[in-house]
């Protein structure tokens with residue numbers, strides 16, 4: 001994990017989920033995780049320092065026949081009692097997760113008229129906005145795994161959709177395209193433009209790679225740092241054999257009473273068109289923001305973002321420098337009710353990611369005289385072995401989800417009281433919290449390294465061993 005970029009860089013780099021970490025990094029992380037977990041917690045460290053309280057507590061637990069104090073498996077039904085007699089936590093969750101007061105911009109007549117379109121969900125504007133998203137969904141802009149290393153990449157006919165969507169946006173958002181600085185996208189950069197070697201950093205900085213979209217709405221106050229709004233135009237593919245299982249065809253952009261259907265409608269042509277809608281509205285209103293607004297849209301986020309987001313990030317970095325942006329807003333956790341009440345979660349980190357390809361070769365032959373174990377059989381055993389050894393969960397203090405939980409504990413009035421109390425004494429209850437989070441599929445992989453076998457190929461004909 002030590003090779004992860006600095007946070008500032010990472011937040012600019014939209015495809016953080018695909019950060020290039022090596023299997024060595026992963027192994028080191030795994031080893032470290034296991035070591036953390038396997039260190040036996042000393043019994044004495046489980047007890048509060050305050051002796052009188054300790055005595056009362058011990059007696060109480062014993063009287064309810066609950067003797068497993070050494071691992072602090074305190075049942076939920078006990079927590080109000082435990083909370084009452086344990087010393088006050090060193091850090092109360094009520095002191096964490098402070099929020100800024102809501103900002104109310106001063107009235108501006110022209111802007112407010114347009115703002116009302118959004119705020120009151122003007123039905124006509126709402127329908128138009130849905131249609132603009134649907135149109136974007138109907139343009140197939142798919143990233144396939146084999147596009148990752150393509151150089152040059154623009155000649156691949158499967159990339160035609162990226163030109164189409166750019167042309168579509170040009171028509172749909174005329175003010176954005178006519179008034180904002182729009183760097184020439186077709187400038188052929190010197191090769192190797194996609195090379196990740198640091199020595200080419202300067203070379204890449206001035207290049208926005210072919211399909212990347214970068215808009216700059218200059219603010220009136222040049223001393224203010226810009227804000228950067230990001231999204232990506234690409235989507236993942238759709239397996240041909242699953243098309244019939246879709247409620248509506250994956251690129252239909254079908255609109256029913258509530259939803260826009262199709263690939264990209266949630267990841268993330270929705271935030272893309274929402275941002276363009278918003279900027280088109282403020283331009284229409286003649287609004288000139290004090291702070292520069294940058295829109296940066298990559299086109300290969302689903303295959304690591306090396307050509308799109310990475311190049312955009314370098315370009316922006318070259319212009320504005322280290323810590324040169326006030327805010328970077330990319331797709332992320334979004335709005336979640338996971339903690340009981342709807343909360344807008346700010347994503348500040350993403351997990352690392354790596355692909356591992358395993359190939360098994362065996363001598364050819366015929367199924368009438370097969371060896372006891374074919375290559376497919378060996379591979380099946382490997383897959384079974386991988387699945388039989390899932391990673392062990394761990395809740396490290398450095399995991400940002402700890403803070404997310406504290407925010408839930410502080411601001412959600414119906415937050416689970418057991419979890420709140422346990423969070424306040426996280427060093428004592430860590431194992432219990434891990435158990436709790438691990439049982440919920442929504443939180444399980446926030447504390448666990450996931451692994452999944454997702455592509456398998458082998459064999460070309462029945463009876464042929466190869």
Ligand SMILES: [Zn+2]
Pocket residue numbers: 232267268301331
């Ligand atoms: Zn996405």
